[in-house]
Amino acid sequence: MNLILFRYILKQFALIFLLTLFVLVMVVMLFDVIELLRSAAKHDGVSFVDVGILAILKSPQMVHIILPFVTLIAGLIFLFKFDKTSELIVMRSVGLSVWNVILPLVLLVGFVGVFDVTIFNPISAMTARRYERMEERLGLTHSTPFVWSSKGFWLRDIRPDKVLVIRAARVRQQDKDVLLDNVSVFELDDQNRFLRQNEAKIGTLKDGILTLKKPFVIDTELESGEQKPQAFFETDLSLDRILEKFDEPQTMSFWRFPRFIRFLKESGFTSVTHEMYWHELIAFPAILIAMILISIVFAVHPSNRQGKVLTRVLIAILSGFFLYFMTRVTNVLGQSHSMPMMLAAWGPALIVIPLCLSALLHMEDG
Numbered sequence: 001m002n003l004i005l006f007r008y009i010l011k012q013f014a015l016i017f018l019l020t021l022f023v024l025v026m027v028v029m030l031f032d033v034i035e036l037l038r039s040a041a042k043h044d045g046v047s048f049v050d051v052g053i054l055a056i057l058k059s060p061q062m063v064h065i066i067l068p069f070v071t072l073i074a075g076l077i078f079l080f081k082f083d084k085t086s087e088l089i090v091m092r093s094v095g096l097s098v099w100n101v102i103l104p105l106v107l108l109v110g111f112v113g114v115f116d117v118t119i120f121n122p123i124s125a126m127t128a129r130r131y132e133r134m135e136e137r138l139g140l141t142h143s144t145p146f147v148w149s150s151k152g153f154w155l156r157d158i159r160p161d162k163v164l165v166i167r168a169a170r171v172r173q174q175d176k177d178v179l180l181d182n183v184s185v186f187e188l189d190d191q192n193r194f195l196r197q198n199e200a201k202i203g204t205l206k207d208g209i210l211t212l213k214k215p216f217v218i219d220t221e222l223e224s225g226e227q228k229p230q231a232f233f234e235t236d237l238s239l240d241r242i243l244e245k246f247d248e249p250q251t252m253s254f255w256r257f258p259r260f261i262r263f264l265k266e267s268g269f270t271s272v273t274h275e276m277y278w279h280e281l282i283a284f285p286a287i288l289i290a291m292i293l294i295s296i297v298f299a300v301h302p303s304n305r306q307g308k309v310l311t312r313v314l315i316a317i318l319s320g321f322f323l324y325f326m327t328r329v330t331n332v333l334g335q336s337h338s339m340p341m342m343l344a345a346w347g348p349a350l351i352v353i354p355l356c357l358s359a360l361l362h363m364e365d366g
Helices: 003-040 048-084 087-093 099-138 239-246 254-265 274-299 304-305 309-335 341-364
Strands: 146-149 151-158 163-174 177-188 194-206 209-213 215-219 231-234
Touching: 003 048, 003 099, 048 099, 048 274, 048 309, 087 099, 087 215, 099 254, 099 274, 177 209, 254 274, 274 309, 274 341, 309 341
Parallel strands: none
Antiparallel strands: 146 151, 151 163, 163 177, 177 194, 194 209, 194 215, 209 231
16 A cells, blocks of 8 residues: 555544544533533532533543544544545545555554553543542542552541541451451541551451451550450441442553452452453454444445435444444443353454445445
């Protein structure tokens, strides 16, 4: 293929792709701002600047969601423009085929998919976490702060009469109970002044009660610590809330998934949601390639010259939505173990891509 032609097609499509992405992101942000303003109206102290910052922090996460539709729409706009200016006809008249147009588009879309998953995803995960923290700080949402790191778990639970800060080196699920190893409970007053510290090798969380076995208690009123048989603490933390907190793969970097999934399995927690999301991220470039192929199939069809452009645009968009809908269906099937997760993630793209290539071969070679 001629390098000059390759660069020309690549440049033209990249400009249309970026413009389409910008327009759709602005539309999505507009709806987000409206929804955030509606929520902020119910809370005092939330300014329009805060709403704008929240919308900006949320936008990277939305980019990943709308990228398949950006790819489809940008492909349709580019190819219909290419056809309208008779550039495609000129290419064919000099012996070039539609494959010379397809290659730059597929390569660019594949690169965008890999870039989104490996580089942009960690950025969107970081902004999603900051979005959640800012929502909590502004009072738009309420949740128990819960942080997991390589050094263990940290939990902050605000009670009516005091504040509990709970740290555990490890958390494990055992049936319906939660076991905490090497646990520390720091008790603070409502002014965040230290009251006492409780240290135990084992803690059990059940029915909203955290029980420490043989804790060593260090009290500000005592000159030295003392060991007690047991200690009980009421807490809002529960197994369901822990699982709910874990069930946020969108706020996690792509590169962190293997280690975190391994941790969940070792701790006895379910890792199905994170495993399925991770497989979806790996298959994401293939979904974008399937979308661009759908746009090519319907945009370069001979019937476009017979006044059926609008019909083909509508069918192409509906086909894109159907592909997206199928990815959601297979996601549910993968999480329910009705089909292997890898097949659930790759299946829709692996069905659509060969079908589109077969249709293009039929149109090009008869």
